[in-house]
Amino acid sequence: MSFLEYAPAPESTSILKLRDEYGLFIDGEFTEGHGTPFDTIAPSTGKKLATMSAADGSDVDRAVAAARRAHDTVWSRMPGKDRGKYLFRIARLVQERARELAVAESLDNGKPIKETRDFDIPTVAAWFFYYAGWADKLDYAGLGKDPRALGVAAQVIPWNFPLMMLAWKIAPALAAGNTVVLKPASTTPLTAILFAEILQQADLPKGVVNILTGPGSMGGQLVAHEGVDKVAFTGSTGVGQTIARAIAGQRKKLTLELGGKGANIVFDDAPIEQAVEGVVNGIFFNQGQVCCAGSRLLVQESVHDEFVARLKERMQTLRVGDPLDKNTDVGAVNSAAQLKTITDLVATGEAEGAEAWAPDCELPSEGFWFRPTIFTNVSTSHTIARDEIFGPVLSVLTFRTPAEAIAKANNTPYGLSAGIWSDKGSRVLALADKLKAGVVWTNTFNKFDPTSPFGGYKESGYGREGGLQGIGAYLQPAAADAAATPPAVEAPAETPDITEVVDESVEAGTGAASQGAAAGDSAGTPKAAASATATSRKKARK
């Protein structure tokens, strides 16, 4: 045993009492869905954790109706201070059950317990705590006096941060007076349903939050549902576009948090130890399954060799394995489908002539695993420098001048995140101005806070979550009236069939392969159908 090896230190799972089956959460009650139940598995072992109920169109109808009722009769009429108290209750209950949720999240997602314990779940509590305080202060949200809720929010979230994404969506929506129908990703539905138990403990009025587990097709039905006023989606650019097409013409407020290909720029005067740590955190945090991951390292040519050598040295010490082990740095990839996406893109990288390197480490024989990998000799035209991989794979490029760093960093259709590492404050500030990215971390990376807006430029989506801007996305000025009321339109003759393409396998996603599939599927009928629906709505409005 070398000094770097640790004895196993697994977190106990005794705190988590899983049931064999879980239902949907509609109108305050757990209920069976009308879709085909499915199993949620532990990506680290492939073993089943529980059987989840699946919603179909009729369940979507029920949930949206419950949310509408709760909005009109209870939630939007409740004084803000009382809405706030419910959210404070939720924040506290999350804290009380933090360990249980951390274990469940780690099991269901495959991410290391030290991340769920020290990052995911504390962030969930922080999000509810922050937005709880907004509920009675909406006059200060930048929309004038007495801003109003939008109505019923349909929220579709990815599998990479299941409970944290739930908190990012639900907390501001409820604080602003909206009610919610939320669909967690089908590979990670577990903590959302555990969260529903917390809502019952908090005695949240029934129907204010409804949670539907099920396939991507159900998510498509949900966002296109005519009773929905606001759609919020986090996931791949391809699926986000499918949703935007489906609801075009419906005048539903839409926020999209989509993919990214973040540049992490390291100058030769950077504090190198911190920069190595930051680059490792930027790409290997959550197995690289992060939309704002620093997946492109731009390192100044003069320090390239030294930096890469130290990076490899550091990667050698990453402990890959059992997510429930408290010493684990890199856990399991979330699904077989995601593992295939990563594997295919890495093969493409090698075929195109970049050099792959991964530390020598033993991977478990069961489950979905990928070694932390870096590519050197990468040029801007390489697929691995352009497509989001959504896995623990870093592409290293070089630059000589700040102007070249800016040009290369911005040379992407995405614009979510960027990192800058330099000791020179004046240069850091000038560079931050020039980068087309919604979040710029300088001398740090992957920091999140409920007070701080997060979201992308360009094809990384629109709208911001977090902070003042995050509550604004769920409000309208008092003067506006059209969007708040349910659209007074006849039901479309045919529900737009966008549904099959809002596929769970690409929800959080990702690589070119899966995006291509979604885009390909959506090219034909859905567009026409959605357009037809929207036209009928337009007529009805006149």
Added chain:
Amino acid sequence: MTRLAVPKTYKLYIGGKLPRSESGRSYIVNSSTGDFLANASLASRKDARDAVLAARGAQSGWAGATAYNRGQVLYRVAEVLEGRHAQFVDEITALEGVSRAAAAAQVDEAIDRWVWYAGWTDKFAQIAGNANPVAGPYFNLSVPEATGVVAVVAPQDSSLLGLVSAVAPALVAGNTVVVIASEAFPLSAISLAEVLATSDVPGGVLNILTGSPAEIAPWLASHADVDALDLVGAGALDWVALETAAVDTVKRVAWPEDGPDAAAPSIERIRQFTETKTVWHTKSMI
């Protein structure tokens, strides 16, 4: 004997220049009583692409100018507009068939809105941006920035006020604009172009196309170098198809608005085509 008038040739406004449509096409603009007023340029797809190219070329410079500078440049437009007040009144009276008083009121309001927005350039970031009290040793600041190139279908029932109300807010934060003017009332749009050309607005910051929105808008909606689409005046078009086309490049889209309150002055009109950039920096532990 009455003097023989010298009628104006109405052209396009692209990249700070006033070219005819490359297509050589024009269309007849009649007064409200059906009399011939002028031939306006009928912009083509190629004209739209040229305009986007000009807007893209001007964008980083316009966004990179100081807010103080942008404010003065926009205010200068209002100054020059005021000086040509009578010309716009004449045009609007002839085109829209309204009284001179109503036309004058429209021009007054257009100038006043331009001044109102000019004053926002160096204040918008203060009310739309913020320092965030994050729970950790970081300096953290959110600031609004321009989205980029914005394509606008101007309100179709207004000669000048609708156009100004749609483009001025987009310019405040540093966006550059390609606007399709009112098809029926295009003359004031080109007179505004002359105002712009003789003020301090850099070429390419605002580009004005006259012609058929139904013909040109789809090319702008699907153009990969257009970042946002303002459909405020597109209510009579198949605007759902335009919104759908914008999805391919994840454009920000603003929906059509109707009536006299369309594109009413608001902070929201500035905010809708901005992006919030949040910059984090470490604080040392001293």
